[in-house]
Amino acid sequence: MHKEKGVIGLKVDSLHEGTNEREFTCDAADFNDHKLIDAGFRGKVQIEVAAEKSETEITVSIRTSAEAELSCDICLAPLSKTLIGDYRIFYVYKDHAGSEFEDDDEYRLLERSAETIDITEDVRETLLLSIPMKVTCTDNPECRTFPGEKKEQTRDDGDRSTWQKSLEKLKNKYR
Numbered sequence: 033m034h035k036e037k038g039v040i041g042l043k044v045d046s047l048h049e050g051t052n053e054r055e056f057t058c059d060a061a062d063f064n065d066h067k068l069i070d071a072g073f074r075g076k077v078q079i080e081v082a083a084e085k086s087e088t089e090i091t092v093s094i095r096t097s098a099e100a101e102l103s104c105d106i107c108l109a110p111l112s113k114t115l116i117g118d119y120r121i122f123y124v125y126k127d128h129a130g131s132e133f134e135d136d137d138e139y140r141l142l143e144r145s146a147e148t149i150d151i152t153e154d155v156r157e158t159l160l161l162s163i164p165m166k167v168t169c170t171d172n173p174e175c176r177t178f179p180g181e182k183k184e185q186t187r188d189d190g191d192r193s194t195w196q197k198s199l200e201k202l203k204n205k206y207r
């Protein structure tokens with residue numbers, strides 16, 4: 033993220049020993065990432081952060097909650113879902129990290145002089161991780177009528193839509 037106002041950061045000075053809870057709100061569009069928009073994120077993103085500070089490290093737990101416009105994998109019906117994402121990062125103070133320590137996605141080095149921990153990228157990552165692999169209707173009887181194998185679905189696609197159309201007609205008739 034390049035915009036200053038969108039930066040989500042934890043001020044290290046403001047953290048006391050123990051658990052520190054912080055809340056942030058931003059817009060999905062603030063991240064300037066088309067992947068988020070493509071995934072269906074549109075509006076506000078709620079971010080809850082718990083930073084556990086000790087003498088040696090700061091553990092940052094991120095929870096995101098955001099509404100996404102999705103569509104059912106089976107019947108393509110539009111669905112709106114609140115997606116929850118969780119992510120945890122361990123910031124280890126440099127002077128406490130052994131020489132064996134290797135930085136990676138979850139374990140990172142922190143300078144004693146660090147003023148802010150920028151978690152903007154991690155929040156973006158958490159949102160991407162919260163996108164479900166599978167999306168299906170929860171209360172659409174027409175969708176669950178064909179819960180069969182994927183192969184069968186493709187083969188029956190033509191039949192299904194004809195069948196659905198006649199069902200629609202029937203419904204309208206008896207309304």
Ligand SMILES: [Zn+2]
Pocket residue numbers: 104105106107108109168169172175176
């Ligand atoms: Zn469906």
